[in-house]
Amino acid sequence: MSQDSTTVPETSRKLSGRRRREIVAVLLFSGGPIFESSIPLSVFGIDRQDAGVPRYRLLVCAGEDVPLRTTGGLELTAPYGLEALSRAGTVVVPAWRSITQPPPAAALDALRRAHEEGARIVGLCTGAFVLAAAGLLDGRPATTHWMYAPTLAKRYPSVHVDPRELFVDDGDVLTSAGTAAGIDLCLHIVRTDHGADAAGALARRLVVPPRRSGGQERYLDRSLPEEIGADPLAEVVAWALEHLHEQFDVEALAARAYMSRRTFDRRFRSLTGSAPLQWLITQRVLQAQRLLETSDYSVDEVAGRCGFRSPVALRGHFRRQLGSSPAAYRAAYRARRPQGGPERPDRPDRLERLERADRPDRAEVIEPRVGDHSLPLRRPGAPGASTGHSGHPPHHHHAPHPEPGKPESDAYAPRLPEQAAGRVPGRQSLPGQRERPVG
Secondary structure, eight states, X not given: OOHHHHHSOGGGXXXXXXXXXXXXXXXXXXXXXXXXXXXXXXXXXXXXXXXXXXOOEEEEEESSSSOEEOTTSOEEOOSBOGGGGGGEEEXXXXXOSOTTSOOOHHHHHHHHHHHHTTOEEEEETTHHHHHHHTTTTTTSEEOXXXXXHHHHHHHOTTXXXXXXXXXXXXXXXXXXXXXXXXXXXXXXXXXXXHOHHHHHHHHHHHTSOSOOOSOSGGGOOSOOOGGGGGSTTHHHHHHHXXXXXXXXXXXXXXXXXXXXXXXXXXHHHHHHSSOHHHHHHHHHHHHHHHHHHHOOOOHHHHHHHTTOSSXXXXXXXXXXXXXXXXXXXXXXXXXXSOOSSXXXXXXXXXXXXXXXXXXXXXXXXXXXXTTEEEEEEEOTTSTTOOOSSTXXXXXXXXXXXXXXXXXXXXXXXXXXXXXXXXXXXXXXXXXXXXXXXXX
């Protein structure tokens, strides 16, 4: 990172006189996936003023002097080179061809220069690796596709990688998760520049939601970076995955690695891109998800077989990560994939029985939401019922119960709707004060 960018606050950085806010440069490289590459071209390169979307001027730039071939073998011709970046107020890197290869030095120099002159720099999916190689993510929060997040965190330890976010807006540097999250971030940029009405009009033209809530948690699996095989922590991680049915904590994992808790936390984060407590809870929830899909164990039995100290702990963490109770998740899954005979996905009596068994202290369940069989509705005015956005599930209104004897992780702090409603994604602050951008 340049000296200028470490000493000048992003909010006070002025755009160079030769750059224009309405000009967006998209930097393409050979070997890039065509879907990610096409996202900013579609969002910023098509005139939709008739639909109320302000017009941008698009400059498609080649990031290297070689034929630009996509992953499907198509050959592209970019009308501009790196010199055109000098006019752009926003520079988008939609993808990079390989997380193991260094980007071209000339392209990195052009990105640094654009950032120093006040341009907004955007990395979609693996484009975050190009921004990191240029030093533009040093000391900043960032995200990328959850599958590549551990590698990004290990290769660039000064970057605060969060694999749970759909996108991260850090002022003048923005990053997104994979594929569809690139659309979320581009819509966020339009919303930031021109307001919610313009972003909503564009979303309607693209036939996508204006905002998506949540993050990448529901897509995370047991995948770990390829380099883990050569790391001393590999044995500890493998042991944890094989013994998720047992009750152990991070201190036990640190002891198995013959490390202090503090050292273990640091080493684990550098290897996987997440804190060990966050990773362990995620793996337990994923195991519970599999058991709910493939077995007839009760919720209490599932909690025990996934290492949770109580069913209450399972329900809390499950709802945080997947947005529904374990019983409602199982009902929705089986409604979509009937086993042992046809089942109607719109059977409120079945959902009601499961929801009551899982949350007996909650409000009366009356019927599943039309067009979405994943969650039931609650009668207005009943205890625990949602008071806003009628027709939407109220799961995000209830703070989950903490695991007995265990402190709540900052990574799983509950988000309240009144916070989300007025929140504008921006630069993240200190741990514990951190806000998620609304995708």
